């Protein structure tokens with residue numbers, strides 16, 4: 245029998261699993277159960293949409309059993325199963341989602357601390373090798389009469405052979421490692437320990453996870469207090485998905501674990517938004533704002549979207565239509581009973597129900613962010629560091645369609661407060677006669693602070709918003725005003741801050757120096773459109789200013805853009 249080699253990257257991950265001195269080994273069971281549940285989802289979805297399987301909801305289950313003497317744990321599902329090719333594809337190559345994300349994030353790290361990350365998000369099938377030295381996968385596709393057995397003892401490779409299997413689905417059989425030095429694997433052969441792990445990580449799995457458990461009862465015809473043991477098949481999980489549970493019954497830890505496991509993050513989310521609504525659209529939504537932007541967030545690779553469930557069955561992994569672009573950082577899921585199960589991607593795009601849900605979620609996310617801004621300022625600022633850029637792009641894009649939604653959520657650095665402020669806070673501090681909200685752009689706060697163009701404004705005690713991201717000024721220009729106060733660049737030439745006498749004096753000065761200015765313009769030629777005297781400078785002899793709607797900074801950004 246030919247032994248096949250794992251693909252190189254799979255081998256690396258496998259190696260990491262086998263040699264991990266990892267303390268959360270128990271998560272292997274969570275991974276296998278979630279695969280079993282996914283496999284059942286696939287078959288259940290198929291049976292609902294084309295009815296070809298003849299199976300109904302109650303037929304599906306996951307079975308767990310343990311054989312202490314043989315040192316094996318068996319996890320069986322009656323899901324979709326895998327063909328010979330699929331066994332090869334899915335288990336011989338590194339899995340797409342979880343494991344790959346792990347691999348990318350950790351490509352260049354190899355020390356032990358990082359291994360701890362493993363337990364906190366999905367690492368997939370190979371995690372079985374943390375506790376087993378032999379893994380067998382026996383699988384049969386529903387409707388087929390061929391079964392195959394995939395077997396591997398670790399990095400040496402794997403074999404695939406035809407075998408016998410009764411029903412369809414998959415059995416994963418682990419031979420648990422023997423205790424070595426301080427490392428205890430025997431615990432995983434204890435029934436109570438397995439039950440505990442299932443309850444801890446897989447309670448919400450929607451199919452029953454059954455196991456034969458030992459129980460005690462008073463012995464019939466025996467002495468008083470005399471008991472006997474008997475076995476009974478018990479369903480270990482409560483099966484209620486987290487998002488359908490009552491909010492008051494869910495702990496922060498449950499939310500956090502759920503998020504990390506489901507969305508492959510290794511940090512707790514910054515915010516959990518759990519809401520359910522009835523009325524024109526009935527749905528449960530469980531949304532999370534990550535504590536940190538994913539490594540690919542500001543790239544084309546990032547794919548926004550929420551998981552979409554129809555009455556508890558997942559029908560789409562990343563439904564983009566549920567999230568506006570400005571909130572693309574939100575992860576989570578929506579479960580609605582109003583959606584039909586065999587709805588196609590194309591149909592979804594036009595689904596009125598979906599549009600209503602998107603609108604509601606948009607409002608909800610905004611109000612939660614506002615609440616964070618008003619109640620947990622530090623947390624909000626940390627959020628803004630990660631995703632503020634996206635909000636500002638949001639104001640600017642879609643021809644400003646989202647500007648009213650987003651304007652209250654923006655923060656900019658203030659010259660006088662020396663910290664991030666909202667536009668409303670700025671307006672609250674405006675001088676009585678002040679008509680405009682002043683801003684100045686530059687690469688960094690320090691650089692802007694030294695701009696000659698803003699000296700006069702600062703001197704007169706006006707607060708200025710410092711814009712350091714390229715998109716900032718475009719966003720403000722798109723908003724045009726906030727509460728009737730227009731935004732005005734501190735660098736524009738018509739600030740109108742001088743008194744009548746000052747204006748007169750300036751006019752006279754310009755008149756007196758006409759020849760000099762003309763000479764300068766001649767010397768500079770095409771490099772400038774005009775040379776004029778300014779009252780704005782205090783410590784600097786000269787500065788550049790722009791005429792018209794575009795500031796110098798915006799011109800720079802536009803010039804830098806590819807055509």
Ligand code: ADP
Pocket residue numbers: 275279280283321323324325326334335339340341342343366367368369370414
């Ligand atoms: P992921 O679940 O993130 O895709 P895994 O490493 O956990 O990655 O699993 C790899 C793939 O193997 C799965 O995507 C699935 O196609 C297949 N698979 C694993 N377990 C089962 C199972 N019990 N039944 C059917 N397919 C399975």
Ligand code: MG
Pocket residue numbers: 275278279342366368369
């Ligand atoms: Mg998996």
